Amino acid sequence: MRKVKDKEERQEKLNARKKRHYEQCAATFNKQSIDFSDDDFSDEVASTSEIDCLPVSSTEYKSNIIDTSQTQLTVTNKTRGRLEIMTAKLSSALDRCKISDRDAVHIIIAVAEALKVEVSDLVVNRSSIKRYREQSRMVLANNIRKKFSTSELNAIVLHWDGKLLLDLTGKQTVDRLPIVITNNDSEQLLGVPKLLQGTSKAQAEAIYQHLSEWGLMDHVKAICFDTTATNTD
Known part of the structure; x- marks a missing residue:
């Protein structure tokens, strides 16, 4: 009889503790990891740290789960930054x-x-x-x-020289072709296009394209380059 009475007293204390704390802790539970059977509330299998935050009943717990899911849904559907x-x-x-x-x-x-x-x-x-x-x-x-004006240009000199440089988007080297014009004491960089192939044909096409874009086709009077095979072809 003594054991039965002690067990009932422990059970009452346990229920009181659950009732006092369930509102504060119900939102932290995962529905799938909780079993609502009364056996889980036995003082023989549950320690104080495990039961301090348990709801009183499965009905009350489920109602809190619904509120929690709604809160999570609001956070998940937050609009993207603008x-x-x-x-x-x-x-x-x-x-x-x-x-x-x-x-x-x-x-x-x-x-x-x-x-x-x-x-x-x-x-x-x-x-x-x-x-x-x-x-x-x-x-x-x-x-x-x-801003570049061709009205004051007399005779310009066209310079180019192919270089192997690191690609901007990776660690591989690519063929780059700096294209520069000079006129008296001034100079202007027309571009540094990336070439798929470092052939003389690819260089000529890139130079022609940049001269056309800058409106300089009729102003070039001299060219300057080194004596590599691609430049002299």
Whole structure:
């Protein structure tokens, strides 16, 4: 009889503890990992640390599970960030420091967190950064080309020289062709196109394209290059 009475007292204390704490802890439970049978509440198999946060009944527990799932759904469906972080100056700085699009994502996120800015509100991903940087380079190139005037040009000298340089998007080397014109004491870089092949034909096509884009076809009076086979073909 003594054992039965002690067991009943322990059970009452256990139920009181569960009733007192279930509202605070019900949201932390996983529905699939909890069994609502009364055997789980036995003092012989459950310790105090395991039962402090158990709900009183399965009905009350299930009602809390519904509220929790609704809260999780609200967080999951949060809209994507819409605040543009990229600017022309930032894009130029990334290019000057030779920072890849993927590394730029890590740097921008780290800086935003250091400045206590909510990262989820920002548009920060590799594709958007890559797209903005390409557009920024195109706008900058067009502005330079518009400011360049051919009216004061007399006779220009065309310079080019193929170089093997590291690709901007990887560690492999690619054929680059710097194209420069000089006129008296001034000079202008027309471009440094990447060539699929370092042949003389590919170089000639790239040079012709850049001269056409800059409107310089009728101004070239001399050419300057080294004596490699591709340049003299």
